[in-house]
Amino acid sequence: xxxxxxxxxxxxxxxxxxxxxxxxxxxxxxxxxxxxxxxxxxxxxxxxxxxxxxxxxxxxxxxxxxxxxxxxxxxxxxxxxxxxxxxxxxxxxxxxxxxxxxxxxxxxxxxxxxxxxxxxxxxxxxxxxxxxxxxxxxxxxxxxxxxxxxxxxxxxxxxxxxxxxxxxxxxxxxxxxxxxxxxxxxxxxxxxxxxxxxxxxxxxxxxxxxxxxxxxxxxxxxxxxxxxxxxxxxxxxxxxxxxxxxxxxxxxxxxxxxxxxxxxxxxxxxxxxxxxxxxxxxxxxxxxxxxxxxxxxxxxxxxxxxxxxxxxxxxxxxxxxxxxxxxxxxxxxxxxxxxxxxxxxxxxxxxxxxxxxxxxxxxxxxxxxxxxxxxxxxxxxxxxxxxxxxxxxxxxxxxxxxxxxxxxxxxxxxxxxxxxxx
Numbered sequence: 258x259x260x261x262x263x264x265x266x267x268x269x270x271x272x273x274x275x276x277x278x279x280x281x282x283x284x285x286x287x288x289x290x291x292x293x294x295x296x297x298x299x300x301x302x303x304x305x306x307x308x309x310x311x312x313x314x315x316x317x318x319x320x321x322x323x324x325x326x327x328x329x330x331x332x333x334x335x336x337x338x339x340x341x342x343x344x345x346x347x348x349x350x351x352x353x354x355x356x357x358x359x360x361x362x363x364x365x366x367x368x369x370x371x372x373x374x375x376x377x378x379x380x381x382x383x384x385x386x387x388x389x390x391x392x393x394x395x396x397x398x399x400x401x402x403x404x405x406x407x408x409x410x411x412x413x414x415x416x417x418x419x420x421x422x423x424x425x426x427x428x429x430x431x432x433x434x435x436x437x438x439x440x441x442x443x444x445x446x447x448x449x450x451x452x453x454x455x456x457x458x459x460x461x462x463x464x465x466x467x468x469x470x471x472x473x474x475x476x477x478x479x480x481x482x483x484x485x486x487x488x489x490x491x492x493x494x495x496x497x498x499x500x501x502x503x504x505x506x507x508x509x510x511x512x513x514x515x516x517x518x519x520x521x522x523x524x525x526x527x528x529x530x531x532x533x534x535x536x537x538x539x540x541x542x543x544x545x546x547x548x549x550x551x552x553x554x555x556x557x558x559x560x561x562x563x564x565x566x567x568x569x570x571x572x573x574x575x576x577x578x579x580x581x582x583x584x585x586x587x588x589x590x591x592x593x594x595x596x597x598x599x600x601x602x603x604x605x606x607x608x609x610x611x612x613x614x615x616x617x618x619x620x621x622x623x624x625x626x627x628x629x630x631x632x633x634x635x636x637x638x639x640x641x642x643x644x645x646x647x648x649x650x651x652x653x654x655x656x657x658x659x660x661x662x663x664x665x666x667x668x669x670x671x672x673x674x675x676x677x678x679x
Contacts (some may be wrong), residue, residue: 281396282295282312282393282394283393283396284365284391284393284394285391286389286391286392290316290317291314291315291316291317291389291391292315293312293313293314293315293351293367293391293393314367314369322369351365351367351391351393352366352368352430352434353365353393354366354434354435354436355405360396361392361394362392362394362395363392364392365393366389366390366391367387367388367389368387368388368389368488369387369388388488405434405436410436410437413432413435413436414437414438414441416428417429417432417433417437417439417441417449418443418449418452420432420482421452421453421482421486422452422462424475424478424479424482426481429482429485429486430485433485439490439491440490440491440492440495442495445497445498446496446497446498447460447461447497448491448495448503450483450486450487450491450493450495450506451495451506453486454479454483454503454506454510455506456476456479456511457510459510460506461497476511479512480512480514480515483512483518484518487522493519493522493523493524493525494524494528494599496528499531500529500531500604502525502528503519503524504516504525504526504536505534505536507519507548508536508539508540508548508552509539509543511548513545513547513548516548516552517551517554517555520555526552526557527594527596528598529561529596529604529605531604531606532563532564533561533562533564533565533608535561535569536548536552536557537557537559537569537584538561538563538567538568538572540569541569541573541584546576546580549576550580553583558594559584559586560586560594561594562593562594563605564605564608564609565609566593566608566610566678568584569584570584570585593608594619594620595608595619595620595621595661595663596623597620597628597663597665598623599624601664603663603671603673604671606673606674607673607674607675608676609675609678610651610676610678611677611679612653612656612677613652613653613654614652615652616650616651617648617649617650617651618630618637618639618650618651618675619648620639620641620646620663621641621645621646622642622643622644622645622646623644624644625643625644626643626666627642627643627665628640628663629641629663629664630661630662631661631663632659632660632675634660635651635659636651637649637661640666653677655677656677656679658674658675659675659676660672660673660674661674
């Protein structure tokens, strides 16, 4: 029996109230609790689209959600409702995915966001309300064609990276619908998220200027597409060849509005680059008051020091006194922090400790692994449980360089050095 016929029979077994006889697209979740239908209105459109349809989402035990379909075409394998030129308003999006046989879409996905009608600024910080897997079938011949015809997944990965480089909303939607990997990394070591927010193409992109798109419009689309990638499972934990994370890039490119998104999605906002610089240190160095404020509101760790032994507070002499005072570490300082990363390594690999000064050395584990730090010549042996910390107060009375090893307990170890300075 053909898949489309199977789904047709499955839909037919639903209660009679589930779908309208006029529905042209019907979808259902695996548990049968969510149904979606596109209902044709009483007039027709001269365009090969469904501009005059209403998409209705029916969820068991909850009120229906409905809205007019805007500029939708199945030739892009997606449906976007009330999208309003990438700015405010509710978001209801359906990625139809690959069409397997006779207008049958077995791996569709419904993404719902609600309550963001008050303005553009609310949209980036609004998490998704629901993400639901669906099976859909087109129940009327709409003359659609399946754009997901390439078998090689690299084709859609390249399409995705091209879309993020050029702020192509439709291209990104289509690439995702056709199975692109949202966590691909380009030759510069930048993930799709990093490439998306490199608005002016300084590091991650290698493209010429985009005609017809001013900076404000590019920033607006970058924020919208950044959230889309996050919704689709893009990781925030990748680092580039300099050790910079997505959070570093957000600060570098002046997109501090994205920091709440990273916070909501449990991104590590304290990751250090190869110089031990954290995102808030970068914000201080860049004189970005908005990024400093956003990171302070996200409650980042102010006790971390870079390879020169400096905190964000130490670097902030140029900031207004009231803002600088907020950067001062508390008395419960963790001191010098060596962090266990998600990939099993530790950073930074070089730290400076002042001679004859009591200093706290802290090991901070990743959320998923137990980490161990040893420096036998300094009498340091620390073990931190997953998501936890372990500290030791040391005082060294001689100058020199001392080796340490750090890594997942029982796994590969990262070698580093602790340099004792005046």
